[in-house]
Amino acid sequence: LELTEFVTANDLANMMDVPVTDVISTCMSLGVMVAINQRLDAETINIVAEEYGFKTKFVSADVIEAIAEEEDDPNDLVPRPPIVTVMGHVDHGKTSLLDNIRNTNVIAGEAGGITQHIGAYNVQLNDGRKITFLDTPGHEAFTAMRARGAQVTDVAIIIIAADDDIMPQTVEAINHAKAAGVPIVFAINKIDKPEANPNKIKERLAEMNYLVEEWGGKYQSQDISAKKGIGVQELMEKVLLEADLLELKANPNRNAKGSVIESSLDKGRGYIATVLVQNGTLKQGDIVLAGTYYGRIKAMFNERNQRIEKAGPSEPALILGLNGAPQAGDIFYVMENEQEARAIASRREQLQREQSIRTQKLLSLDDIGRRIAIGNFKQLNIIVKGDVDGSVEALSDSLIRLSTDEIQINVIHKAVGQISESDVTLAAASDAVIIGFQVRPSMAARKEAEKEGVEIRLYSIIYDAIEDVKSAMEGMLSPDI
Numbered sequence: 001l002e003l004t005e006f007v008t009a010n011d012l013a014n015m016m017d018v019p020v021t022d023v024i025s026t027c028m029s030l031g032v033m034v035a036i037n038q039r040l041d042a043e044t045i046n047i048v049a050e051e052y053g054f055k056t057k058f059v060s061a062d063v064i065e066a067i068a069e070e071e072d073d074p075n076d077l078v079p080r081p082p083i084v085t086v087m088g089h090v091d092h093g094k095t096s097l098l099d100n101i102r103n104t105n106v107i108a109g110e111a112g113g114i115t116q117h118i119g120a121y122n123v124q125l126n127d128g129r130k131i132t133f134l135d136t137p138g139h140e141a142f143t144a145m146r147a148r149g150a151q152v153t154d155v156a157i158i159i160i161a162a163d164d165d166i167m168p169q170t171v172e173a174i175n176h177a178k179a180a181g182v183p184i185v186f187a188i189n190k191i192d193k194p195e196a197n198p199n200k201i202k203e204r205l206a207e208m209n210y211l212v213e214e215w216g217g218k219y220q221s222q223d224i225s226a227k228k229g230i231g232v233q234e235l236m237e238k239v240l241l242e243a244d245l246l247e248l249k250a251n252p253n254r255n256a257k258g259s260v261i262e263s264s265l266d267k268g269r270g271y272i273a274t275v276l277v278q279n280g281t282l283k284q285g286d287i288v289l290a291g292t293y294y295g296r297i298k299a300m301f302n303e304r305n306q307r308i309e310k311a312g313p314s315e316p317a318l319i320l321g322l323n324g325a326p327q328a329g330d331i332f333y334v335m336e337n338e339q340e341a342r343a344i345a346s347r348r349e350q351l352q353r354e355q356s357i358r359t360q361k362l363l364s365l366d367d368i369g370r371r372i373a374i375g376n377f378k379q380l381n382i383i384v385k386g387d388v389d390g391s392v393e394a395l396s397d398s399l400i401r402l403s404t405d406e407i408q409i410n411v412i413h414k415a416v417g418q419i420s421e422s423d424v425t426l427a428a429a430s431d432a433v434i435i436g437f438q439v440r441p442s443m444a445a446r447k448e449a450e451k452e453g454v455e456i457r458l459y460s461i462i463y464d465a466i467e468d469v470k471s472a473m474e475g476m477l478s479p480d481i
């Protein structure tokens with residue numbers, strides 16, 4: 001069955017040619033109560049379809065409703081600049097580094113620096129090579145975008161102050177980058193300070209199994225002073241080296257597709273959005289669909305506040321003409337005509353309304369058993385938070401050891417402390433379950449988890465947590481669930 005994410009019990013029954021009452025009772029046996037015209041989540045659809053011997057293939061609603069996205073002919077692909085995000089603990093120098101890069105690398109032949117923050121900017125190095133920076137630092141923003149579907153970053157710079165230490169947010173940033181599968185380059189900052197000790201930072205990284213290249217490991221790192229500009233060009237070189245391995249390519253000769261970086265309502269100009277083109281070329285006059293909004297591009301600007309006519313792969317542009325402010329991380333498409341764009345935008349809006357009243361469930365430990373039973377689940381991602389380091393480590397180790405040939409248990413993030421909003425966002429973006437040991441979620445985290453359908457399980461006995469995960473895995477493994 002080829003399906004979109006938006007299928008009702010009735011649709012599914014019709015597709016499989018079985019009575020809708022059967023579908024509903026199958027759902028009930030899974031503990032999901034549904035009405036005939038209620039939309040089913042992907043998990044449920046998978047399980048029900050499998051029950052009737054169907055294989056499911058999810059095609060994104062965007063593709064079906066809007067964009068017949070063609071594969072690019074490899075011959076049409078040309079190299080594109082890498083897109084880079086800087087992440088790290090607060091005060092370790094993210095902003096200073098981004099400012100330094102912005103002010104130092106003015107594109108040759110262009111007068112004036114970058115005059116406005118539009119959420120992303122493009123720099124050209126002396127050798128002519130380009131890098132695009134996302135100017136919305138922080139792993140929270142990075143993962144929030146990822147949770148919405150946008151995979152925007154090619155390389156992550158993790159910045160660490162050499163007069164400080166690896167801090168909790170440093171660990172978070174590393175784990176967020178890792179969960180996204182984005183290569184990491186370490187920038188060890190503030191080396192101009194007399195008390196700076198870059199070696200201590202490298203030692204700490206080694207203890208965490210991030211051995212830097214100069215010590216024989218595989219992680220590139222660069223000592224820098226963001227304030228004085230020391231080592232920044234070398235850092236850029238290393239980023240480009242990392243990017244080269246990815247062989248990033250795009251086809252500039254097609255309709256643009258990309259991600260929304262930020263958007264707002266501007267008093268004089270109406271709705272403005274910064275978008276990053278990821279494939280194709282975006283042109284003035286194009287009809288753009290982004291999330292639940294659409295519009296014809298009336299004008300485009302670059303980060304120097306200059307009017308531009310078009311933006312190619314990895315280039316950011318501020319666009320005017322949308323009929324609303326899409327969310328950061330929304331994917332945008334260029335559409336052939338306005339009617340189509342309007343139709344899809346309004347359909348999405350309707351779906352969004354329906355979805356917010358339906359209780360959606362991303363993934364819970366109970367679901368895992370069912371999903372493993374049908375063989376479409378091979379990895380279980382877990383975030384572990386606990387009250388003390390010893391128990392976090394003990395619990396994580398025990399959970400990882402539960403891995404079998406069939407199911408890999410990944411602890412994608414572990415830390416001491418309350419379960420935070422950022423933990424929930426990471427879980428949502430990575431299909432993870434959060435396990436708390438002797439800690440509780442913050443109010444904001446609890447709300448976010450409810451909204452995103454992320455399961456948080458709280459324990460006061462390590463053994464109980466391990467047993468629950470184990471029995472969920474076994475449940476999945478038993479053939480007759």
Ligand code: GDP
Nearest residue numbers: 089090091092093094095096189190225226227
């Ligand atoms: P962010 O919170 O990570 O964005 O950090 P900022 O870039 O705002 O930097 C925090 C503080 O550290 C500011 O007072 C900066 O001036 C200072 N700082 C950043 N980089 C350096 C550096 O390389 N050397 C020195 N001495 N100070 C720095």
